[in-house]
Amino acid sequence: MMLSDNVFPVCNYPDVVIETGQGSWVTDTQGRHYLDLNSGQFCAVAGHSSPVLRKALMRSLETIQDTHTGMLSAAALQGLKDLGEISGFANPHSILLTTGSEATEFALRYAKHLKEKDGVLALDVGYHGITHGVAGYSMSRARVRPPLPLSFAAPAPLNRDFSNPDSYDYSSELESLREIVEQNSRHIAAFILEPVISGGGMFALPPGYLYEAVKLCRENDIFVIYDECQTGVGRLGDWFSYTGGELPEPDFVVAGKSLGLGIPVSSVTANRDTVDLEKITLGHFSSHQNEGFSGLIVSECVNWIRQDDRLTYIRDAGQDFLRMLQALNHPMVNAPRGKGFMLAFDLTDDEPGGETIALGNRFVEEALKQGLLMQHCNYGRTIRILPNYNTTREEFRDFIQRLEALFNEFE
Structure with missing residues (x-):
């Protein structure tokens, strides 16, 4: 059987089919071994065939697999509590979802709802997901059909002198951001960004730029959303990019990948110090939001990182x-x-x-x-x-x- 017999051709798949994985290694159907230092698609952070994940899944199989959207389980509540504790926010409120794309869509949906504005500002080389909405605010925005209105792209401050990161002069990019905000603040509900731009070349955003950008957004009634699907839940050596104290807090933080230990789990956490959730009048009903198995996986993930x-x-x-x-x-x-x-x-x-x-x-x-x-x-x-x-x-x-x-x- 050829790969092309059954697979939708959306990637250039190599002629290698993976059969098993253990830790940092995977084995193909021919018995050849490969060192995987990307933890799958950056998701299997406890390693392949992880006993940490196995424990959470077994507990889920022995308790409950699915609850209807309008009902919470004890496992989901515990996972939300653990997620809030690592968020760094004094008063966090969270939701558990599936993929990073779903979570960024959720964050933008509620940012627009709460601000009663329709536009989104993002960096020109940022990436926030593959669904139509967030793709329209990502580096792929030019290929989205139809193009999204009120999608504003600011030039990212890309310091290519990695030997001296503190020397970078981001004044030009900051001025461009300021011009976009001042001319369009009545339209822009949120500024979404990756603290480390990954697909666009693995560039960490300068802390000074972020402090100025967050201040600018606060002054112009714009939410700040950190897309930490890659950087969050331990990847940088802190729970999130900002919990180590080097970066300003956002209004919303989106997590994914690491959070699910290889299973599709994502989240959005709102900072109640800056987000007034009492104004919400818009419901959200997704088949797998706040699932018990998601809560169990999140709790196991957080506890494992802490204990070890x-x-x-x-x-x-x-x-x-x-x-x-x-x-x-x-x-x-x-x-x-x-x-x-x-x-x-x-x-x-x-x-x-x-x-x-x-x-x-x-x-x-x-x-x-x-x-x-x-x-x-x-x-x-x-x-x-x-x-x-x-x-x-x-x-x-x-x-x-x-x-x-x-x-x-x-x-």
Whole structure:
């Protein structure tokens, strides 16, 4: 049977079919093993076939699998409580959903409802999901049909000098943001952003820019939404990008991926200090919102990270891994960067385009031959690495050795 016999052709699938996974490793139907330092699609953060996830799912199978939309379970309430505790908000209120796209749609839906405005501001290279609405506010906005009205794109402050991140002058991007806000504040309900722009090239937004942007939004009656589907729930070595104190708090934070340990679970948490939920008159009815199994998974995830002190490990081991990448002396390792378990390097200094896509595709194909599952972003220019939270230092060293062997294919 060919892959093309049954699969909708939305990706360039390699001729590899995965059968099993354990920890940081997966095995295909031919018995070949691959080191997966992207934790699936950045979701299986306790590793493949995780006993942490298994425990939550077994509890769900032994209690209840589904409740109707207008009813809450004890498991969902506990998961919402645990989620609120890690949010960093003094007075958090949350909802459990499925995918990140659903969660960002929810956050924008209620931002528009509460502000009684229809527009959304986002960064030009941000990514917030694949559904029609959030895709219209993402880097793919030009391909959305029909195009969304009142979709405002501001230039992202992309500091390419990763050796000196504090030196970046973001005044031009901030001025552009200010012009958009001042001219369109009567339309804009929310400013949605990724604290680390992932698909657009793995750039951390400068803290100073974010403080000024949040202040500007507060002055112009605009909500700030952090899309932390990738950065949240421990990925950077803190619960969220802002809980370490380096960034300002948002009005809403969206979480996903890590939150579900590999199962589709996402969330939106509102900061009641800045969001008046008493004004809500709009209902929301989704088949799997506030499910008991979602609450169980969230609680297991939070408890596991706490009890194992995973945040400290992610900070320390992530720094060690970054140093390994920085020590590689090869022209295809440009600007290694990152924080915690969210890292990247550029394959080339060329501007993204057709040639960089071809290079990225070839690099990923050759990586499979070396037993590495890798992904490129930024139109093939950038390789991103988001390991599971149990990845060992020995597995990082194994990755480096396989990467060096991979480089020989490009000599």
